[in-house]
Every structure is written in C-alpha cells, then in structure tokens.
Amino acid sequence: MIGTRHSLYKLLVVVVLILLPLASYASEVRQRLRVGASAGMMQFDKISLPYEANVVECIHKDSQGMMWFATRRGLFAYDGYNIRRLYEGNYHAIVAVDDDMLCLGGDNGLQWLSLRTERFVSPFDDVPATGEVRSLACHNGILYVGTKSQGLFCLDLKKHSWQHYDLPGGKNDIIFSFESVDDCMYMAHYNGLAYLDSHNRIQNVGINDNVYAIWYDKAGGCLWIGTEHHLLCQNKENRETRIVSSGSTFNQVIPSPSGDILLASEFGLKILNPQSGIIQTIGHDASSPQGLPSNTIHQIYCDDDIIWIATDRGVAITQSESVFETTTLPSITHSNDGNVFSRILVDSNGDRWMGGDNGLLHITQNTTKWFKVGSGLKKSIIRCVYEDRDKDIWIATDASIARYNSKKEEFEYFTLTDQKGRNANWAYDIYEDASERLWISTYMGGLYVVSKKDLLSSGGTFTMKKSLFGNQDEMVSTIYRFIPDDKGILWAYTSQGLVSINTNTMEVRLRQKIFIDNMILVDGVIWLDVQGHLYRYDTQKDIKEETPFYIKDGMIQAFVCENNRIWMSTSKGLFYVNTTDGTVHPFNKPGFGFTAGVYVAGENAILWGGEDVICRQALQGQPVAMEPSKVFLSSVMVDGSAIDDYVPRFENYIELDGREDIVLDLATFAYNRKNAEVFWYKIGSNGEWHSLPNGSNRIMLSHLSGGEYRLYLTTDAKHSEESVTEYILKIPHPWYFRWWAWMLYLLVLALGVWLIVNRYKRREQLLFEQRERERVMSLTQQKMDFFVDMSHELKTPLSLIIAPLAKLLSETSNAKLRDSLKSIHGNALRLNDLIHRILDFKQLEAEGENQILPSHADLCSIVSGCVDEFASSAEERNINIIRELPDSPLLVDIDVVKVQMVIRNILSNALKYVENGKGNIFVRVENSRSEAIVSISDNGPGVPNSDLPKLFNRYYKGQNSREGSGIGLSVVKKYVEMHGGEVKAENKDGLKVTFTLPLGATPAIESERNAAVSEKQTVLIVDDNREILDFLTTALESSYQCLTAQSGEDAMKTLDKAVPDIVITDQMMPGIDGTELCHRIRHNHSTELVPIIMLTAKDDTNTELKSIRSGADVFMPKPFDLRKLQLHIVQLLNKRKAIEQNTRIETLTSVPNEETALTNDEELMERVVSLINSNMHSEEFNVTKLCDLLCMDQKQLYRKLKQLTGETPVSFIRKQRLQRAAALLKQNRFTVSEVMYQVGFSSASYFTKSFIKEYGVSPKEYK
Structure with a gap:
C-alpha cells in the first residue's frame, strides 16, 4: 500500500513537471495577448552618448524642461531629439540654484552654468577650494556641497556666506548624496550615515557600512538607506534598523510615481513593493532591443510619468504606464521563423487567427499552433481569414480557399473553376451573404458566387457553370478585397478602381476609377488610402473628397474601426480619425510598424500585427488628442x-x-x-x-x-x-x-564714369592716330602702286631697248659707236635692275607672311629639286653644280615653299657671280645632332669682309653687284629665322652661305619621338567592323597608342606580344566573341588586371549581366557616346594607376621578409617608416623632427616622398599613425582612448575625424 502511494506520488510529480511549462506558456500568451499585464516598466528608449561619455553620473531637468546629463567625459544637454556636448570634464552632480542657473560638481570643484547663455559664470566671490565634488543639494536657500576629501561645504545663497564642516570619518569621507529630513540634512558618506542638525552640528547615525543613497519616507516615518552591501530600512524615531535586501550595492533609492520604491543597483533596476516586500529586478537583456542598456545604474530620475535611468552605457527612459503590450513572434512560437501579418481575425470563441506571408497563427486560450507549408498548408501566403455564419473558419491563399476542420485540426482545400477555364488558385477575399452563398474574389480568375452547401458536398472540386455578371464579368475578374454594407452591397477595390456589387441583382458599377491601396467602410462612408493620401467617399451621395491627411513617401498599412474612431497604422506612426467631425489626430509612434489589426470589443483593445511582432493596444476610456505643448x-x-x-x-x-x-x-x-x-x-x-x-x-x-x-x-x-x-x-x-556697400557703389560709379570719359577720350585719340596712320599708309601704297604700275609699263619698252642694243653691240665694228652703245646698254641694264628691285619689293610685301605652314618633309629631296631647276642654266654656261647629300632621307618640319625660296635665292645669287666655263658651285647638306646644315658655296669673287655683316640687309648691293634688287638675301634671312634657324656668310675661295634648320627627325629626335609615343598608354580595339576600328583609332590616336584586331583570335595574338593598358571590344564577333575574350583575358595572369570596356548592339539585361560576369568593367550599348567612352577610358586608367601606386606604396612601406639589396629610394623609405614607427607614440613628432633625424632638408624630403608615394610628409605620417591605430583596434585589447594616445594623437575629435576620413567608419565602429 505504501509502495502504491509512493508510485502515485511520483506520477503526480511527473505530471506537474510536464504541465508546468505548458501552463507557463499559456499564461504568457494570455498575459501578452489578452490580459494586458503592465509592461511599461520593462521597455526603455535608449539615449546613446559618444562612446567615451557613456558613463552617466547624474540627470537633471531645468526649469524649462531641458534635460542635463553629467558624465565622466563632459556635460550634455538633451531636448528630446538631439543631444549636445557643451563642455568637457568629469562631472558627478547637478543641482538648480535658481531658474536660470545650474551648479555643477566635478573633478574641478564647483562650476556655475548660466542657462540663458550656456556659459560658465562666477556669481559668488571667495569660493573655497572644495576639491573634487561628488554630490550637491539645494534646500531652503542653502547649497550643500559634498566633496571627496574636504568634507561638507554650505553656501547661503542669500548672504553669499560659506560654512565648512568635517565629517566624523575625517577628510577621506566621500559624501555620495543628501536627503532633507525635517530640519536636518542627511548625508550618505563613505563610512556611514550622518546629518547636519538645526544647530549646525554633525551627528552620526551609526550605520557601519559605506552608504551611497538615502530616501526619507515621510508617510512611513522611516529612512531607506542604500549601502555597499544592503538595503536598510531605519525607523526615524527609535533608529531601529532592518535589512530589506542584501547582495548588491544600492546607488540610489527613490519613490516611483506608482508608489513603489526604485533602487539603482549594480545588477540592474530593482522595484520594491513596500507593502509586500517583493523586489522585482529588471536587468540588461541582450535579446531585447527595448531593454536596459546596462546593469550598472548610477542614478534614477523621476519626471511626471517618465523614469530616467543613468547607466554606464548611456541613458534609458521609460513611461510608467504604456497602452502598448508588445510580444515578439519567437517568444510565442519558440521558433526563429518570421511572419508579416496581413489579416487578423478574433473568432466567436475568442481565438486569434493571424495570417501573413508565412502561414497562419492560431492562438487559443491554452495553445498556439502555426500552420504553414509543411505544417498543414499548401502555400504560405494568407490573404484572408474569415468566419462564416456557421462559425467555420475559411482562408484565402495562393492555393485557392480552405476550410478549417476543428475536429481534425487541419484545413481542407477546395478547387474552384469556371466555364471559361479560369480557376481560383489566387484567392484574395471571402464573404458569405444572407443566402448562404460564398463570394470568393481572385486575382485574374474571376469572382465566384457558390452555394456553401454545394461546395461542401462537392468533394473538394467545384465548377461554376456560368458567370452571374454578364458583360461586367471582366470588371470583377480581379478583386483585391471587398467589404459588405447593411444594404446587400459589396464594396470592392479592383484593378480598375472602386466597384459596387449588388448581391441581390448582381449589378456591377464602377464608382471611382482610382488606384486604391487600402480601404474601410464605416457608417456609409468609405475611407480610402491612395498612395498615402486619405480620401473620404460617401456611398449615398457618390462623392469623393480628399482630406488634408497625407503620408509622404508611405501608405496607410492598416485600418481598424473602433466605436467612433478609425485607427490608421502608417510608417509615420498611429493616427485616428474622429468619424464625428472627420478630423485626424496623431496618437503615438510605437517601436514597430503594424500591417494588420482588429478591434477586440470584449477587451476594449486593438490587436495589431506587424513584421514578427504582435501588439495589444489597450483603449482605456476615450483617447483624445493630446493637449498641445509649448514649442x-x-x-x-x-x-x-x-x-x-x-x-x-x-x-x-x-x-x-x-x-x-x-x-x-x-x-x-x-x-x-x-x-x-x-x-x-x-x-x-x-x-x-x-x-x-x-x-x-x-x-x-x-x-x-x-x-x-x-x-x-x-x-x-x-x-x-x-x-x-x-x-x-x-x-x-x-x-x-550694407551702407559701406552703397558707398563702395558710389565710388565704383564715380570711377566708372571717369574711366568711361577717359576711355572715350583715349579712343578718340587712337582713332585719330589710326586715321592718320591709314592716311600715310594709303599715300605710301598709292606711291608704291604707281611705281609698280610704271615699272610694269617700262618693262616692255625697256626690253625692246635692251634686246636691239645687244644685237647692235654684237654686230657693230665701229669702236666709237660700240663704246656709245655699251654706255647706253649699261644704263638700260641699270634701269632694268631698278625695275626688278621695285617688283621684288612689292612681291615681298604681298607675300609678307609671318607664319609658316609646316610639313614633315625630306630636306635632301627639296634641295635636290631646287638644284635641278638651275641645272640647265648652269649647263648652258658650263658651270658645275656639285651636290653632297646624305644617302638616307633627312626629315624636318618646315614650310616647304619658304625653304625652296631660300635655296633658290642663294643658288641664283651664286650663279650670277661665277664665270662661265670656270664656275663651280658646291651644295652640301649635313646632319648634325640637333639641326640640319645646308651650305652653298661658289668660286666667284666673294664679298669684302667689311661688307659681310651687311650682306643680308634689305637693298644691300656690293661693289661687284650684278643684276638684282638687293632683296633676295634679306628674304633668305627672314625665312630661315622664322624656322628657328640661323644663316651666315663667309669668304672661302669665293662666297659661302650656310644656313641651319632645327631637325624634325634626326635619329636623336626620332628616338625621342618614339619614346614619347611609347609613353602613351596603349589601347587595344577589337571589332569585326572595319569602319568602327578606323573611327575609334582616329578618335583616340591623338591621346593613346592604338592597336587593332578584327577578331577575338587576332586579339589574343596581339595580347601574347604586348599587354595593353585597356581593351575596348565588341561583344558580337565570329569565333571568339567579346564575352569569351573577356573571360580569357581575366584568366591570363599577365592580363588579368587590364580594364575592359564592352561595346555591343545588344543592350538587354541578360547580355549586360553576362558581360559583367565575364569580367568587363564597363558595359556600353551601341550607338555609344564618344565623349562618354573617352571619360570611361580615363576613369579606368586612373583607377588602375591608383591601384598600382598604392601597391607601390605598400611595397615601399612594408618590411621586407628577407634581406635583399635595396635601392637608395627603398633605403630612404625604410628609414622613414622605421623612424615614424619608433616615434609614433609622441604627439610632438612631426615633419621637422623627422627631417632632423634623417639629416635631410624639408623641401628635399617633400619632393622625394611625393615622388615615391604620392603623399606629402604630413599626410604620410598621419597615414602611418592611422594604420597602426587600426591594427591595435582590431586586437580588442585597448580602448579607443588608449589607442589614440599610443599613436600620438592628443585630440579625440581630430583622431575620430581623421580615422573616419581614412577608413569610412569611426574608431568605435571599426573596433
């Protein structure tokens, strides 16, 4: 019998252990979704401060409402939206002296902050040296100052007088907090608890522990004392003390608005119910985004219905009560799967049915079941959850409709088709009318109206034999949702707009052609969401009105009707419409967005669903619009x-x-x-x-x-x-x-008037001088024209004189007559010379071009051609012209016409002065290093040495001058100098004239040109269209060295010989196309980094994706913009150049793994990097010290570093410091501040700014 009882007892224990988690789980669901237990104290909004200032010591609210945070790294102000750091420093306490001034206590003693200027002021004289201040209190016109090691100071704010008191424990007693109790001021200090009585005497209470906090419960007549090890409650009258809680350090004790006692501890926020003595602990929960940021709490500040909590990871705030009770999906389903809810139903039994994009959640009093693919559903998306008149649950899914079998706890699917072959696989909405017909809307499958009885007896497959809507059938082929009214009308939003369907007559009417995102029907009025705009449509009057409500860049995600309000969930928060007057009011912005909702009348609450979250909003009384606050x-x-x-x-x-x-x-x-x-x-x-x-x-x-x-x-x-x-x-x-601007305008105006008048006078003067000059030139031109015309007129008769005279001279034998004829003939020749001189001068003036038209030509060929022109004349006179020309062409950049004129003038001059039969003319062309030398010499009489400097002057004629104008050699000098050359003459067995021309293509220059060409970056152009190749080559050859290939095979051969800087290829080519060519280039080690631009006539997305996958850097469809192509080329080449430069810098700045022979530049870089690394910790190490250590001039170091790394010395040092900082942060062994000082930065803001600029994130984020 005893054994049986023992077995029963064991069985009972097992059953209890099994049912206990289920009971706990069911209790959790009820608590979160039905009962609505207060959870306001468990959800917090976090206010993050800069990382180094996250340890918050004190919170204070000033007279206007601005919140002030005292931290170990500065004083901050918070207005509800933005947080500002006003001052650096380690602050411990804040107290208001009056409405316009705060007193701050910190490491530097007392400071006074004017709220109207936010600057420190000095309102009191003779402020004592308090040392570090730990606590402050202001009561009855007395400021109490608790210090770290100087005891207690009291300031009478009216008399401006100071008093100092030592604590019983001596100077090392730290005063942590104050509390006014009747006429006494209690002080929590390092060695216990003391108070200053009304006779200004310090009395010890006798607590033998480090006391941090104290609060006087006047109603209970007791002191609540927080110590390092206990929470104590002491009777004020008899000093009887009891331990309430142990095992924690209590930093503050304060009453909450609800009557509980809030305790700041090292293990989180503790809430003590003074009646029951139960303590609830709220700690940091890493899985909750709305939990406490840290367990270490320094202070609690209660402000109306908000509690502010100062922790060592910022500030947390909470409201004492909240109308929202939020439950995350994993906490109910115990699964990591998510669901975005779109329809919610509370059935007649009170069960919750919540459908979304990942199945259907069924929440009952005791259980939660999730239907999804693999767990009772064919498709996951639930578009509608509906309870019919028989209390059966129906769902519309992407696998048609299904009915819930409550006995089997599973869904039974139905396949619906119509006479046109359409189906209801994409079902959207379900409704049962008074005739027990089911209305099923679909997407592009038509509207089905079927008898529920016939459907249930169909065995799962039903065909609607004919459409009930006739010609309007197409209008209802797609219906996203419909809502019934009390007159038998279904209001639906379709692909065509708002439609009404009479369920009795089957009449279909298009009421509004408008695209609808969501809608709700209330009291004969349909409220419509159209791309964030809220419209009101009166179904009786058929009138649509736009309301002022608008969600910019958003939409109304859910409507819920509750009594005389319509609640709207938007991306900007919750709003509600008062249906009585049509006004819209903001309500709140929860931490989650809601996509579906339903009003639960029995609980007077709204059940919301969102992405992986369920929220219950309690409607306590009539929610009204908040009283507007002063701005x-x-x-x-x-x-x-x-x-x-x-x-x-x-x-x-x-x-x-x-x-x-x-x-x-x-x-x-x-x-x-x-x-x-x-x-x-x-x-x-x-x-x-x-x-x-x-x-x-x-x-x-x-x-x-x-x-x-x-x-x-x-x-x-x-x-x-x-x-x-x-x-x-x-x-x-x-x-x-501004006034001074107007004065400046007047001055400028006066100056402008003066300049205009002066300019006008100057212009008139210049015009006068120009007219005078033109007049003189015109007269000169007229004279010249007259001389030229007369010269032309004289040439003919003069020719008729000279020719007969020459004949007479040759025929006459009379010596006297012969002498006369010779005289006449000589003067005629002189006259002929004068005429030629005038004509040559005119021709020179007409040709007076001061520009050359350069051509790349062979100088030897030009000289030889000119000599050939004089060959016949020289042969007639038995004159030898000897040529000495190089065998190879001598290419120069010259004006061919002008150089020919130079050579002709010199040859003509030489031919004049050599004797017939004895004359020799030597023409020599030489190729020096930088110029071509042309010399023409003869064995004529030469020119007197005294006349050589005048030889190339205009109109010069020597003593032995013969026919000519004296202009030819001046033209020679002018044209040679225009080419940048020189001309000279010398007597050497006759006259020798030599001129030089700068070489355009001597071997030296040719090699330089080839070097310049080789310095051009190389572009390989691949296209099977010859015209495209020629066009691109012409367009790019001025800036790049162009290689071409007409197929992928030719391109690969070219790549085997030379690696170009960039490749431009067509995509569609026979054989190896552009995609395959890209693939081969990318898989060839020597060409894998060459940028590739793909040109193609196929601009579809698939081709582009294939090109990108094959390795093309830029995809450009034909026809292409040449300017855009050129910009892409420049961009890709610059990017490649930057990569190579960075690689070179890293190579230079990295430590070699093995000893190798270093160049001078590498040795310099190694020394620079070594010195920087050795002195990096010193913030005084700069470019000057680096140059001193290197024994190098700053300018020399600047040029060398710029050449080798592209960086200035300053930026190079900073980059080395930041690289070391990044490496140290990655080790997670040091704080950001420690790393900052290790790498030589002294300013945290400058270090952070430089780090963000280099790495794109802050040091804290990088860590």
Missing part, C-alpha cells in the same frame, strides 16, 4: 555654426549673423510625446502653415532676404491661437545692401 527653439544654426551669444529658448527676438543656411531645431520637452507630436510652422502672419514629418523637429530655411520675420510654431493641427509660440528672426541684409 521652443532649442537650437539655431547659421551656415553650419550654432549661435553662441544666447540660448534661443529663452528669447523671442533672435538676431542672426547669416542668411544662407538657417537650421532651427524645435522641442516641446514633452518627452513622453516625442513619437506622437507633429510640428507646424509658418513664416509671417499671412503665411501658410507647413508640417514637419512625424518624428522630425528640424526646420531648414535658406536664402532669406534681409529683414525681420515672424516665425509661428505649434504642435496643434488646428493651430489654435493659445497653442502658438511666436519668435522674431532678424536676418541681416546681404553685404551688398
């Missing part, structure tokens, strides 16, 4: 700089010093409404009201004209007068409207 200007920035002369929230008249970019930050200091309030503003009393996006508090103004502007601010959507705050902004006029 302040929390900060003003002009051109990127904040104004620092005053604090704008204390002023109504704000004078700015700029006008280009004005940024105004707004705040209400209603921290519990941050996500719900919407700011409105207008400029000028007659201006238009504008709203800021939900959650935004920043107004940006730019390019305002100078003057005063009235700025009106409110959070009231109705803009009631009492809710509006007015500011006056004084904008300075542009500089060009």
Whole structure:
C-alpha cells in the first residue's frame, strides 16, 4: 500500500513537471495577448552618448524642461531629439540654484552654468577650494556641497556666506548624496550615515557600512538607506534598523510615481513593493532591443510619468504606464521563423487567427499552433481569414480557399473553376451573404458566387457553370478585397478602381476609377488610402473628397474601426480619425510598424500585427488628442555654426549673423510625446502653415532676404491661437545692401564714369592716330602702286631697248659707236635692275607672311629639286653644280615653299657671280645632332669682309653687284629665322652661305619621338567592323597608342606580344566573341588586371549581366557616346594607376621578409617608416623632427616622398599613425582612448575625424 502511494506520488510529480511549462506558456500568451499585464516598466528608449561619455553620473531637468546629463567625459544637454556636448570634464552632480542657473560638481570643484547663455559664470566671490565634488543639494536657500576629501561645504545663497564642516570619518569621507529630513540634512558618506542638525552640528547615525543613497519616507516615518552591501530600512524615531535586501550595492533609492520604491543597483533596476516586500529586478537583456542598456545604474530620475535611468552605457527612459503590450513572434512560437501579418481575425470563441506571408497563427486560450507549408498548408501566403455564419473558419491563399476542420485540426482545400477555364488558385477575399452563398474574389480568375452547401458536398472540386455578371464579368475578374454594407452591397477595390456589387441583382458599377491601396467602410462612408493620401467617399451621395491627411513617401498599412474612431497604422506612426467631425489626430509612434489589426470589443483593445511582432493596444476610456505643448527653439544654426551669444529658448527676438543656411531645431520637452507630436510652422502672419514629418523637429530655411520675420510654431493641427509660440528672426541684409556697400557703389560709379570719359577720350585719340596712320599708309601704297604700275609699263619698252642694243653691240665694228652703245646698254641694264628691285619689293610685301605652314618633309629631296631647276642654266654656261647629300632621307618640319625660296635665292645669287666655263658651285647638306646644315658655296669673287655683316640687309648691293634688287638675301634671312634657324656668310675661295634648320627627325629626335609615343598608354580595339576600328583609332590616336584586331583570335595574338593598358571590344564577333575574350583575358595572369570596356548592339539585361560576369568593367550599348567612352577610358586608367601606386606604396612601406639589396629610394623609405614607427607614440613628432633625424632638408624630403608615394610628409605620417591605430583596434585589447594616445594623437575629435576620413567608419565602429 505504501509502495502504491509512493508510485502515485511520483506520477503526480511527473505530471506537474510536464504541465508546468505548458501552463507557463499559456499564461504568457494570455498575459501578452489578452490580459494586458503592465509592461511599461520593462521597455526603455535608449539615449546613446559618444562612446567615451557613456558613463552617466547624474540627470537633471531645468526649469524649462531641458534635460542635463553629467558624465565622466563632459556635460550634455538633451531636448528630446538631439543631444549636445557643451563642455568637457568629469562631472558627478547637478543641482538648480535658481531658474536660470545650474551648479555643477566635478573633478574641478564647483562650476556655475548660466542657462540663458550656456556659459560658465562666477556669481559668488571667495569660493573655497572644495576639491573634487561628488554630490550637491539645494534646500531652503542653502547649497550643500559634498566633496571627496574636504568634507561638507554650505553656501547661503542669500548672504553669499560659506560654512565648512568635517565629517566624523575625517577628510577621506566621500559624501555620495543628501536627503532633507525635517530640519536636518542627511548625508550618505563613505563610512556611514550622518546629518547636519538645526544647530549646525554633525551627528552620526551609526550605520557601519559605506552608504551611497538615502530616501526619507515621510508617510512611513522611516529612512531607506542604500549601502555597499544592503538595503536598510531605519525607523526615524527609535533608529531601529532592518535589512530589506542584501547582495548588491544600492546607488540610489527613490519613490516611483506608482508608489513603489526604485533602487539603482549594480545588477540592474530593482522595484520594491513596500507593502509586500517583493523586489522585482529588471536587468540588461541582450535579446531585447527595448531593454536596459546596462546593469550598472548610477542614478534614477523621476519626471511626471517618465523614469530616467543613468547607466554606464548611456541613458534609458521609460513611461510608467504604456497602452502598448508588445510580444515578439519567437517568444510565442519558440521558433526563429518570421511572419508579416496581413489579416487578423478574433473568432466567436475568442481565438486569434493571424495570417501573413508565412502561414497562419492560431492562438487559443491554452495553445498556439502555426500552420504553414509543411505544417498543414499548401502555400504560405494568407490573404484572408474569415468566419462564416456557421462559425467555420475559411482562408484565402495562393492555393485557392480552405476550410478549417476543428475536429481534425487541419484545413481542407477546395478547387474552384469556371466555364471559361479560369480557376481560383489566387484567392484574395471571402464573404458569405444572407443566402448562404460564398463570394470568393481572385486575382485574374474571376469572382465566384457558390452555394456553401454545394461546395461542401462537392468533394473538394467545384465548377461554376456560368458567370452571374454578364458583360461586367471582366470588371470583377480581379478583386483585391471587398467589404459588405447593411444594404446587400459589396464594396470592392479592383484593378480598375472602386466597384459596387449588388448581391441581390448582381449589378456591377464602377464608382471611382482610382488606384486604391487600402480601404474601410464605416457608417456609409468609405475611407480610402491612395498612395498615402486619405480620401473620404460617401456611398449615398457618390462623392469623393480628399482630406488634408497625407503620408509622404508611405501608405496607410492598416485600418481598424473602433466605436467612433478609425485607427490608421502608417510608417509615420498611429493616427485616428474622429468619424464625428472627420478630423485626424496623431496618437503615438510605437517601436514597430503594424500591417494588420482588429478591434477586440470584449477587451476594449486593438490587436495589431506587424513584421514578427504582435501588439495589444489597450483603449482605456476615450483617447483624445493630446493637449498641445509649448514649442521652443532649442537650437539655431547659421551656415553650419550654432549661435553662441544666447540660448534661443529663452528669447523671442533672435538676431542672426547669416542668411544662407538657417537650421532651427524645435522641442516641446514633452518627452513622453516625442513619437506622437507633429510640428507646424509658418513664416509671417499671412503665411501658410507647413508640417514637419512625424518624428522630425528640424526646420531648414535658406536664402532669406534681409529683414525681420515672424516665425509661428505649434504642435496643434488646428493651430489654435493659445497653442502658438511666436519668435522674431532678424536676418541681416546681404553685404551688398550694407551702407559701406552703397558707398563702395558710389565710388565704383564715380570711377566708372571717369574711366568711361577717359576711355572715350583715349579712343578718340587712337582713332585719330589710326586715321592718320591709314592716311600715310594709303599715300605710301598709292606711291608704291604707281611705281609698280610704271615699272610694269617700262618693262616692255625697256626690253625692246635692251634686246636691239645687244644685237647692235654684237654686230657693230665701229669702236666709237660700240663704246656709245655699251654706255647706253649699261644704263638700260641699270634701269632694268631698278625695275626688278621695285617688283621684288612689292612681291615681298604681298607675300609678307609671318607664319609658316609646316610639313614633315625630306630636306635632301627639296634641295635636290631646287638644284635641278638651275641645272640647265648652269649647263648652258658650263658651270658645275656639285651636290653632297646624305644617302638616307633627312626629315624636318618646315614650310616647304619658304625653304625652296631660300635655296633658290642663294643658288641664283651664286650663279650670277661665277664665270662661265670656270664656275663651280658646291651644295652640301649635313646632319648634325640637333639641326640640319645646308651650305652653298661658289668660286666667284666673294664679298669684302667689311661688307659681310651687311650682306643680308634689305637693298644691300656690293661693289661687284650684278643684276638684282638687293632683296633676295634679306628674304633668305627672314625665312630661315622664322624656322628657328640661323644663316651666315663667309669668304672661302669665293662666297659661302650656310644656313641651319632645327631637325624634325634626326635619329636623336626620332628616338625621342618614339619614346614619347611609347609613353602613351596603349589601347587595344577589337571589332569585326572595319569602319568602327578606323573611327575609334582616329578618335583616340591623338591621346593613346592604338592597336587593332578584327577578331577575338587576332586579339589574343596581339595580347601574347604586348599587354595593353585597356581593351575596348565588341561583344558580337565570329569565333571568339567579346564575352569569351573577356573571360580569357581575366584568366591570363599577365592580363588579368587590364580594364575592359564592352561595346555591343545588344543592350538587354541578360547580355549586360553576362558581360559583367565575364569580367568587363564597363558595359556600353551601341550607338555609344564618344565623349562618354573617352571619360570611361580615363576613369579606368586612373583607377588602375591608383591601384598600382598604392601597391607601390605598400611595397615601399612594408618590411621586407628577407634581406635583399635595396635601392637608395627603398633605403630612404625604410628609414622613414622605421623612424615614424619608433616615434609614433609622441604627439610632438612631426615633419621637422623627422627631417632632423634623417639629416635631410624639408623641401628635399617633400619632393622625394611625393615622388615615391604620392603623399606629402604630413599626410604620410598621419597615414602611418592611422594604420597602426587600426591594427591595435582590431586586437580588442585597448580602448579607443588608449589607442589614440599610443599613436600620438592628443585630440579625440581630430583622431575620430581623421580615422573616419581614412577608413569610412569611426574608431568605435571599426573596433
């Protein structure tokens, strides 16, 4: 019998152990989805400070509502939207001295901050040396200062007198906090608890522990004391002390708005119920995004219904109560799978059916079941969940419709088709009318109206034999959703717009041709969401009206009707419409977005569903629009700089010093409404009201004209007068409207008038001089024309004189007559010479071109051609012309016509002065290193040495001068010098004239040209179209060396011989096409880094993806823009050059693995890097010290580093420091501050800025 009892007892224990988790799970579901247990204290919003300032010691709220955070790395101000660091330093305590001043305690003692200027002031004289201040309190006009090692100081704020007190424990007693109890001021200190009585005497209470916090419960008549090891409760009258809790350090004790006692500890937030004595601990939960940021809590600050918690990882705030109870999907399903809910149903039994894109969740009183693919569903997407009149549950899915069999706990599917062969596989909505017919809407499958009885008896397959809608059948082929009214009308939004369907007559009417995202029907009015705009459609009057409500760049994701309100879930938060007056009110912005919802009347709550989250919103009473809060200007920035002369929230008249970019930050200091309030503003009393996006508090103004502007601010959507705050902004006029600008304008105007008058006079003078010059030139030209005309007229008769005279001279034998004829003939020749001189001068003036037309020509060929022209004349006179020319062509860049004229003039001059039968003319062309030398010499009489300098002057004629104008050799000099050469003459067995021409193509220059060509980057162009090849070659050859190939095979052969800098290839080619060519280039070690541009006539996405996969860097469809192609070439070549340069820098700056012979440059770089690494920790190490250590001039080092690395010495040192910092951060052994000092930075902001610029992320993020 005893054994049986023992067995039963064991069985009972096993059953209890099995049922206990189920009971706990069911309790959790009920608590989260039904009961609505208070969870407000368990959800927090986190305020993150800069990483180094995350340890928050104290929180304080000033008279206007601005929150102040004292941290170990500075003082911060927070307006609900933005956090600002005002001052650096280690601060421990903040207290308000009056409405306009804060007293701060920190490592540097006491500091006084004026709230109106946000600057430190000195309101009191003879402030004692308090040392480090740990705590502050202000009570009855007395400021109490608790120090680390100097005891207690008291300041009478009215008398400005100081008192100092030593604690019982001596100077090393740290005072952590104060608490006023009746006429005494209690002090929690390092060695216990003491108080200053009304007679200014320090009394010891007798707590033998380090006391950190104290709170006086006046109603209970006891002191709550937090020590290093216990939480104590001491009776104030008899000093009886009891231990309430142990095992933790209690940093603060404070009452909560709900009557509980809040305890700041090292293990999180503890909540003590003073009646029951139960302590609840809320700690840091890494899995909860809304949990405490840290377990270490330094202070708790209660403000109305908000609790602020200072931790060593920033600040957390929470509301004491919340209407939202959020449950994540994994906490219910115990699965990592997600679901975005789109339809929610609470059935007649109170069960929750929640459908989404990953199945259907069925939540009952005791169980939660998830139907999805592989677990009872054929398709995962649930578009509708519906309960019919028989309380059966139906679902519309992408696998037709299904009915829930509650006995088997599974869904039974039905296949629906119609006479046209369409099916209901993509079912969207279900409705049962009064005649027990099921209406099933589909996507492109038609609207099905079937008897539920016939459908259930069909065995799972049903065919609708004919359509009930006739010609309107196409209008209802796609229906996304329909809603019935109380008159037998189904209102549906379809692919064509809003449609009404009479369930009795089957009449279909298109009411509004509009694209609808969502809708709801309430009291004969349909509220429509059209791309974020809210419309109101009256079904009786057939009138559509647009409301002022609009969600920019968003939509209304869900409608829920609750009594006389329509709730709307949007990307900007929750709003509700008061259906009585049609007004829209913001409500809140939860931490999650809701995509579906339903009103649960029995619980007076709304059940929302979103992405992997379920939320219950309790509707306690009638939610009304929040009372508008006063709006302040929390900060003003002009051109990127904040104004620092005053604090704008204390002023109504704000004078700015700029006008280009004005940024105004707004705040209400209603921290519990941050996500719900919407700011409105207008400029000028007659201006238009504008709203800021939900959650935004920043107004940006730019390019305002100078003057005063009235700025009106409110959070009231109705803009009631009492809710509006007015500011006056004084904008300075542009500089060009200032008084000194006007003076400058007058000065410029006067100067301009003077310049215009002076210019006019000067122009008249120049015109006069020009006219005079033109007149003189005209007269000269007329004279010259006259001489030229007369010369032409004289040539004919003179020819008729000279020719007969020559004949007479040859025929006459009379000596006297012969002498006379010789005289006449000589004078005739002189006259002929004068005529030729005039004509040659005119020709030179007409040809007076001061420009050359260069051509790349063979000088030897030109000289030889000119000599050939004089060959016949020389042969007639028995004159020898001897040529000495190089065998190979001598290429020069010259004006061929002018050089020919030079050679002809010199040859003509030589022929004049050599004797017939004895004359010899030597023509020699030589190729020197930098010039071509042409010399023409003869064995004539030569020129007197005294006349040699004048030989090339215009009109020079020597003593032995013969026929000519004296102009020819001056032309020689002019044309030679135009080519950059020189000409000279000398007497050497006759006259020798030598001139030089700069070489265009001597071997030296040719090699330089080849070198220049080789320096051009090489482009390989591959295309089977010869015209494309020629076009691209012509377009690119001026900047690049072009190689061509007409097939992929030819291209591979070319690549085997030379590696180009870039490849441009066609995609469609016979044989190896462009894609295969890219693939081969990328898999060839020597060409794998060559950039590739793909040109093709096929511009489809598939071809582009294939090209990218094969390794093409740029894909360009034909016809292509040549400029864009050229830009792509430049960009790719620059990128490759940068990669090679970086590789070279890394190679130079890295330490070699093995000893190799180093070049001078490599040795220099090795020394530079070594010195930088050795001195990196010193912030004083700079370029000057590096140059001293290298024994090198700064300019020399700059040039060398710039040449080798492309970096200046300053940037190279900074880069080396940042590389070392990155390596140290990756080790996770040091803090950011430690790394900063190790690599020689002293400014945290400069280090962070430089690190972000180099690596794109902050040091904290990189770590």
